[in-house]
Amino acid sequence: MKLRRPRSLGVALGVFMTIGFGLQLLGGPFQRRITGLQLPQSWIPSLRPTIKSCLARQQLVFLKTHKSGSSSVLNLLHRYGDKQGLRFALPTHYQFGYPKLFQASKVKGYHPQSSETQKPFHILCHHMRFNLKEVLRVMPSDSFFFSIVRDPAALARSAFSYYKSTSSAFRKAPSLAAFLANPRAFYRPGARGNHYARNLLWFDFGLPFPPETKTMRMIPHLPRDPNAFQLHTVPSGAGLRPLFQTITTAAANYEQPSSLAFSAFEPPSFIQWGLAWLDSVFDLVMVAEYFDESLVLLADALCWSLDDVVGFMHNAQAGSEQRLSAANKTAGTGEDRQLTARARAWNNLDWALYVHFNRSLWARIEQYGRSRLQRAVAELQARREALAKRCLMGGEALDPKYITDVRLRPFQFGSAKVLGYVLQSGLNQKDQEECERLATPELQYKDKLDAKQFPPTVSRPLRT
Template sequence: MKLPPACCRFQTLGAALGVCVTIGFTVQLLGGPFQRRVPPAPPGPPPSPCQPHTHLVFLKTHKTGGSSVVNILHRFGEARGLRFALPHRYQFGYPGGFRAERVKGFSPGGPPFDIICHHMRFNLSEVQRVMPNDSFYFSIVRDPGTLGESAFAYYRSAAPAFRRAPSLAAFLASPERFYRPGVRGNHYARNLQWFDFGLPPASPGDAAAVAAALAALDRAFPLVLLAEHFDESLVLLRRALCWPEDAVVAFAHNGRSLGGAAARPTAAQAARLRAWNALDWALYAHLNRSFWRRAEAFGAARLRDEAARLRGRRAALARRCLRGGGPVPARSVPDGRLRPFQPPGGGARILGYALRDGLPPAERERCARMATPELQYKDVLDRRQFGGNATAGGGG
């Protein structure tokens, strides 16, 4: 990881001495009398450490690594008895815009929620009806050069534009042949992140409209993570939330196997995906710059060290918890509660986790929570808050 070099300027000792010499003259100019020096106050208790944030709004964007962040929030909230704003099923009426009434158990003036973190098309005014005023808002984005390929594989059956194309290469050769704006499901096929943030339609060539939309996004979200620098993102998130280090240790969720016909996009395909998703590229480039400014303020060496420590802790837990020490195909996960949802159409094979045999009960429970997919974990939280027999049956 490379951070841009910082340029620091320091005041010289001579300048400081000059200020001291002119103090008497300045006081005379201001007409202020000399004051009796007040003795310093006796030393008090050290400043109290920051308080962990427990009111959280996470906008989970599609195909950006958000499922791993949701697992962190699920575990943090469940361990502390926090109240989640949950959808009636698995998304808040997506792809429709978010409305407070989509939250299970919401009523004006009712008990407050602590965390909201499931898929929605963002609508700030409606989220504010649900969440406390001191909530911390954050999200995650990904380079559309890779996100577009992942969306093509995962949403092949849901997006008519993708379904009609025989391959990603054919789609990128002439996307206008397959894409029709406004057709249900085609939001997955172009500028998906712009859509998820609820930003207004804009022409990529309208620089003023794009800049205004991004400025509104900056005002709503003080921190946006980068999928390509996930561990560094978690370090900055942990510091912003004042959480302990172990709170952000997580296994990667909703990853897919790249065996068989699946492959990373070529450099030429990535360039075409960025051009096709020009609004997403503008959004990503803007937030990428913001992220590295924040990282620079945090300190390059410090960020590098903490990210390495986070990776080491994750690797140790994977060795301790997981059969094989990492993700496995879903068919190799014997426990249905840990088996990940597979998107229809077979375009993407989602990996999951199988726990090692012989783990002590308390440790097995902890490992299981880290390995539980989003849909099943949402059902656990739903039963805890509302009772009943919710079962996972779909998502995205």
């Protein structure tokens, strides 16, 4: 990489950070990853039994991002691996040393000195800050890598209520609106828990943060993108159309509005370089606002059936559906529109991630076929509704005060109530077991897998 002589200390810091990041990413482990966006031939969704022409993928790496619907994905991975007898790479507790970067040594049962004889891991899926080099010490390089992103405006609303007691920036602010009106009054980089308060997705993906300097040189061979994107939020399954519309502008005069822009402190070339690296590592990145569509594409990529990905929402906060509905109705007007714009501007790196992976999701949808996808989504939702009627008291998630079974009561954290499930009475044994798997929260399911994979030497009660 040919670099011009730095003109300032800020430029030098940016150059050294970029080179260091590049050496880490372009090392041996990076070169073994294959770029995604190539869809295998697989089943065609229909009401008839599934017909497969491929082998199911069973070595998976899921980057569980915060407040993006990832707990629901985790549940389907728990259930699939549990039923198939697969071996999970489990943390000693519930996270892999987060918010520190992932280290292979944090995986329970990982012994590098005896790697030739130890049993392989099939699924790595619990909370971590992504670190590819260390992940590849645990998982094969040809594993299927995937994750999920969410609109930074919706993520900010959820994170503020959930992490208000954890983030010093959120704790000082009387409301999210007050925080976003003047975030610098509350936010201090590096302060305890403040990674939750800005660009949380970018942080979870393990990407470096560019130095705040307007003079940082652009990275070669990654030209400025002359397209800005305007989002239009559409509920999942409500008719397929992209979340963004493209607005073409002259490259020479390109300057994104503050509500949509990459900040002047983070050159688009730096951001595009990080996104290009993510494209080379991750085979699929789901989008929370198109959760069901993403599940269908996931099943297709893994050569799984719809029954393997159908499930219930987990770790949802009370009122989240109502807030989403209200936001959709008022997205073009007033206070909510201003809050959304400010949240996207403050979380500009997350906004770049979100726009980028919306685009890649819709590229996959076009390749898969919109009509075909609509049929599969309708079938997925019909199966979920049937399971809810058969399994759940009231057919939906309930306030935790109604959940007396500690095995099914979700962990309560933050100011908002986390909803859970109560099973129907009188279920036969087979339905009881299936419904329990569907309704079990992530912490209890992790304990269940831990006890199964590492049986205690002495009898003791299951930790919850």
